[in-house]
Structures are given as C-alpha cells and as structure tokens.
Amino acid sequence: MATVVPSWCLNTGGMEEHAEQSANKVVVTGGAGFIGSHLVERLLATSPAHVVVVDNLSRGRLAHLGAHRTDTRLQFVKADIRDPAGLEAAVEGAGVIYHLAAQSTVMGAMHDPAHAFTTNVIGTFNVLRAAVRCKVAHVIFASSRQVYGEPIRLPVEENDPLMAINSYGASKVAGEAFCRAFRREFGLHTTILRFANVYGPRDVGRVIPLWVDRAAHGRVLEIYGGEQIVDFVWIDQAVEALVRAVVLGSSLPPINVASGTGTRIVDLARRIAALASAHVPIAILPPRSVEVTRFVANVDRMRQLLQIEPPLDPLVHLPKLLSPLAESATRAGVVAPAASAPTVSSVAALDPPRRGAAAGRQLEAHAVGARRVSKRGSRPRIAV
Numbered sequence: 384m385a386t387v388v389p390s391w392c393l394n395t396g397g398m399e400e401h402a403e404q405s406a407n408k409v410v411v412t413g414g415a416g417f418i419g420s421h422l423v424e425r426l427l428a429t430s431p432a433h434v435v436v437v438d439n440l441s442r443g444r445l446a447h448l449g450a451h452r453t454d455t456r457l458q459f460v461k462a463d464i465r466d467p468a469g470l471e472a473a474v475e476g477a478g479v480i481y482h483l484a485a486q487s488t489v490m491g492a493m494h495d496p497a498h499a500f501t502t503n504v505i506g507t508f509n510v511l512r513a514a515v516r517c518k519v520a521h522v523i524f525a526s527s528r529q530v531y532g533e534p535i536r537l538p539v540e541e542n543d544p545l546m547a548i549n550s551y552g553a554s555k556v557a558g559e560a561f562c563r564a565f566r567r568e569f570g571l572h573t574t575i576l577r578f579a580n581v582y583g584p585r586d587v588g589r590v591i592p593l594w595v596d597r598a599a600h601g602r603v604l605e606i607y608g609g610e611q612i613v614d615f616v617w618i619d620q621a622v623e624a625l626v627r628a629v630v631l632g633s634s635l636p637p638i639n640v641a642s643g644t645g646t647r648i649v650d651l652a653r654r655i656a657a658l659a660s661a662h663v664p665i666a667i668l669p670p671r672s673v674e675v676t677r678f679v680a681n682v683d684r685m686r687q688l689l690q691i692e693p694p695l696d697p698l699v700h701l702p703k704l705l706s707p708l709a710e711s712a713t714r715a716g717v718v719a720p721a722a723s724a725p726t727v728s729s730v731a732a733l734d735p736p737r738r739g740a741a742a743g744r745q746l747e748a749h750a751v752g753a754r755r756v757s758k759r760g761s762r763p764r765i766a767v
C-alpha cells in the first residue's frame with residue numbers, strides 16, 4: 384500500500400498544533416483537485432475554519448491552492464487515503480471531513496478498475512474508520528450520478544434504484560453503502576451528495592474542459608454516440624451544496640446536486656463551437672458502452688433541504704471558460720479569426736482510422752429541436 388509522504392505545509396505549524404483547534408478544523412480529502420480546491424477557497428474565505436487538505440496529487444495540483452499559501456489556516460498534507468495511518472494523523476482533531484479524494488472519472492476507472500476500487504472503496508472505508516476513531520462529527524461524501532447507471536426514468540429521484548454500469552459508479556455505490564453502515568454501526572454522521580456533471584475552472588480531462596481547449600485551437604469536437612443528455616452543474620453550486628450540507632445538519636438523506644435540466648451533448652458542442660473565436664468542426668464517433676446515455680436529476684430535495692435554486696440555463700457560466708483560452712489561442716495565431724457557425728462533419732472525413740458504425744452520420748440528423756418543459760420537477764427539463 385502507498386506510503387505517507389512527509390507533510391508539505393503551507394503554514395508554519397505542525398499537525399499537533401492543528402489538533403488543538405478541533406472545533407474549527409475541517410479536512411478536505413482531494414482538496415487539491417477540481418471541486419476540492421474551490422471548496423477550500425470557499426471555506427477559507429467565509430469561515431474561521433482551519434483547513435487540512437489531504438491529497439496524493441495524483442490528479443490534484445498544489446498550484447490550485449497557491450493563492451492561499453500564506454494563509455496560516457491552510458495546511459497541505461501529501462498523503463494517500465489508501466494508507467490508514469497517514470489518514471488518521473491528518474484527521475485527528477477535526478470536526479468535519481469533506482471526502483472528495485477519488486479516482487474521479489468513468490474512463491479512468493475503466494482503464495484501471497483495481498485502482499478505482501482501492502481508492503474509492505477501501506479509501507472511503509479508511510476515511511470513515513479514521514473519522515470514527517478520531518471522533519469526527521460529520522463526513523460529507525462526494526458521490527456521483529453514476530450510482531444510478533442508466534436511469535429507469537427521467538428526472539432521476541434519489542430513491543430510484545442504484546444500478547451502476549461502470550466501475551466508477553459501482554465504487555461510489557459501495558462508498559455510499561459504507562457511509563450508511565458506519566452511520567448505523569458507529570453513529571457516525573454521514574451525508575451523501577450525488578453530483579451530476581460539475582464544470583468550472585481547474586477541471587481537466589472531462590468533456591467541457593476538453594472541448595473548450597479543442598475549440599480554442601480550432602480543433603474538431605468529437606462526440607461519442609451523440610445521443611447523450613447530460614445534467615451540468617456549475618462549480619459554485621457544487622461548493623454551495625457541500626457547505627450547506629454541513630451547516631444544515633447531520634441527518635440529511637442522499638441529495639442530487641444538479642441543475643435539473645438536461646443538455647443534449649450535441650447542443651453543448653454547438654454552444655462551445657459558437658463561443659469560440661474559431662471555426663470548430665463537430666464529429667460524431669461511435670458510442671462508448673461504459674457511458675450512461677441520459678441523465679437529468681430531480682432536484683426537489685436539493686431545493687427543499689439545501690435551499691439551492693439552480694439556474695434555468697445550466698450552461699450560463701460557459702462563456703467564462705471560453706474567453707481566456709479563445710483569446711490566447713487567437714493571439715498565438717492558432718485559430719481562424721472569425722467566429723462562425725459550427726460545421727458538422729462525418730467521422731469518415733475527419734478521422735479515417737477511427738471509422739465505425741456511426742461514421743458518416745451527420746449531426747443534423749439528430750433533430751435535436753430544443754424544448755423546455757414548463758412544470759419544474761415533474762418532467763425532465765431539456766435545455767435549449
């Protein structure tokens with residue numbers, strides 16, 4: 384199993400010093416990652432908390448926390464949640480753990496399911512056990528919409544069956560199960576938040592950052608399948624849900640954290656292409672079988688319990704991600720200067736080695752006419 388690497392501290396104090404501040408100490412596992420680093424920023428900005436980040440930097444970056452390196456309330460511990468000893472040393476004296484560290488992508492887990500299992504299942508077990516041993520009051524678990532697998536209906540309610548279809552989703556189902564078990568067996572307060580597709584600055588390797596980068600360089604946006612409907616949620620809303628889950632108490636049921644509005648993947652591609660200062664082609668490739676095709680969350684529980692109202696347009700913040708990249712790419716002379724309507728091309732023309740059943744299919748053939756269902760919460764809303 385992984386070893387603990389000596390702490391790299393952003394502050395001047397050691398772990399013992401922090402243990403004395405138990406009332407104010409919170410731990411964020413995965414705090415150098417995408418969601419975690421935004422959460423850390425929020426905690427430091429709006430609370431008196433001493434924040435201990437536990438991260439092995441497999442995907443996270445210290446640079447994500449760089450703006451706070453002089454803040455004495457922040458401590459970074461380079462440790463692996465698969466190592467119980469390192470974890471307990473970091474957790475000692477904390478009141479709350481936000482557990483976000485994970486093998487966090489569907490494709491990553493598919494390529495290395497053993498790593499996903501040890502990190503997401505054993506790692507979560509270790510976090511919960513450390514919480515019990517160190518008498519931590521509350522653990523917030525970052526679960527995923529992938530626990531539902533291919534939904535039996537839309538929008539998906541929290542009580543719908545958990546039928547994960549990939550290793551990532553399965554590992555989150557197991558993590559949730561241990562949260563419930565530890566709650567019953569040891570009285571540990573656990574809250575499960577099931578995030579839909581979160582987007583925002585610092586994300587990497589997922590569809591929006593990949594396409595934003597490609598669009599900024601005038602490169603083709605590749606769509607696997609083209610039938611997908613995705614529920615996107617802006618990073619600030621995800622952070623808000625995490626913070627409120629602690630403030631609002633310890634007996635919350637699992638909660639979908641989502642927009643409640645489905646975006647057709649082809650519409651996402653079109654919007655990114657239209658925002659880019661470049662001519663950006665779009666191509667349809669064969670579908671990938673591990674991916675859930677359609678997901679829209681029912682967000683009634685989020686509204687009622689967390690008092691969070693999602694925006695009508697889940698992609699309203701998309702331009703914030705596009706502008707800087709598009710501008711820099713244009714400055715570098717990488718892309719064509721004028722924005723234009725996205726061109727739809729066949730796989731055959733754009734990517735000869737990857738031809739498949741879907742090769743040659745034209746995007747326009749999907750007839751993705753936008754519709755919005757007016758009554759919120761009862762039928763899935765599909766974004767324009």
Ligand SMILES: NC(=O)c1ccc[n+]([C@@H]2O[C@H](COP(=O)([O-])OP(=O)(O)OC[C@H]3O[C@@H](n4cnc5c(N)ncnc54)[C@H](O)[C@@H]3O)[C@@H](O)[C@H]2O)c1
Nearest residue numbers: 413416417418439441442443463464484485487525578581
């Ligand atoms: N981003 C999304 O759209 C999304 C959606 C649903 C659920 N989630 C969940 O939210 C959490 C945060 O997601 P994210 O998007 O910020 O992912 P991320 O990959 O950016 O962050 C995860 C962090 O965990 C760290 N980490 C990984 N394995 C570790 C280990 N064994 N020990 C210690 N640290 C480890 C990584 O270095 C990284 O900093 C994850 O649990 C993820 O499964 C994310």
